[in-house]
Amino acid sequence: MGRQPCCDKVGLKKGPWTAEEDKKLINFILTNGQCCWRALPKLAGLLRCGKSCRLRWTNYLRPDLKRGLLSEYEEKMVIDLHAQLGNRWSKIASHLPGRTDNEIKNHWNTHIKKKLKKMGIDPVTHKPLSNKTEETQAQPDEQTHQPLQEQQQQQHQHQQQPIPVEKDLKFEPEKEQNREPETSVESSTITEEVKEEDQIMTPLFDSWELMNEFCTDEAPIIEPNEILVPSAPSSASPTTTTISSSTSTSSYSNSSNFLEDLLLPDLEWSDDYNDTNFDNNSSMALWDDDFIGSWNSLINGDGDRKQVFDAPINQYPSVIMDSDSWDYGLF
DNA sequence: AAGAATTGCAACCGCGACGTG
């Protein structure tokens, strides 16, 4: 007997999400927090399996997501992290605030791989392509994929200093990394993570200096510790989210408690949205600039909030959807 | 202009990890 399906698929919808479904999902999560995914579809009135809802939320609807192409710096981080971690996309994503594992995985497969090959670098080994490695490229990358770190360990087992990423996150219990702090991210935790981050990032940045297309001069160098700011509210852009709040797998389990005390608005969706975006049945259109701006406004609590949500949001001036909420893993 | 080929990305699938009783 095979594994039981994750849910009863009879009568459940599959395929692209409609804006109406998105709306239901967002409204439900904003008002109730994330309860168990399995129960969520029923409660939210969705004909989807919980898994599908989770995926849609984490990969697309989560308000703290950045959209659009990865910046050069992000791309560089992805490459470096990939060299260290291999195809551990969620781990990689946890280092890139606002990015999802799926997004990074897709970007890797569609852009970065090609770019690296073009630059004469084996995307699997992260080493300069040799004839031999080129031959092996006929095989699927992932099958032979071994993180550079492991290769280096094998190669230099008895020489040189230990690879800095030895104390890599992957060797630590998952829940330790992703555990959402009850109150705030402990500064010590941040410090430790920053240290780890530095350790991870350092070695490969050197190799980048050798590359033509990505000179470190070209992209503003933001040290990881500049990204991994403590969770205290700041006027910084939403990209300065803490790791824990941006982790695609971050725990939202406390959010419902949090939300009990919040009076969240039942978001009204503009007619424009309904009319223009429903027509082509393209949920992609959902995230136009205005909509993204609305989320950002909610996050940052900037002065544009009133413009973004007209009546509903004004009726709830005390709605707490500032950076604290994000840092607490509310979203 | 039209069909074919390619690309890019959202979504799905299956498995493993983890928590709970």
Next chain:
DNA sequence: ACACGTCGCGGTTGCAATTCT
């Protein structure tokens, strides 16, 4: 210790959009 339910991850697929011929 075991069975079961739930969740998250990584690989894969499907399809719309874009580019090529």
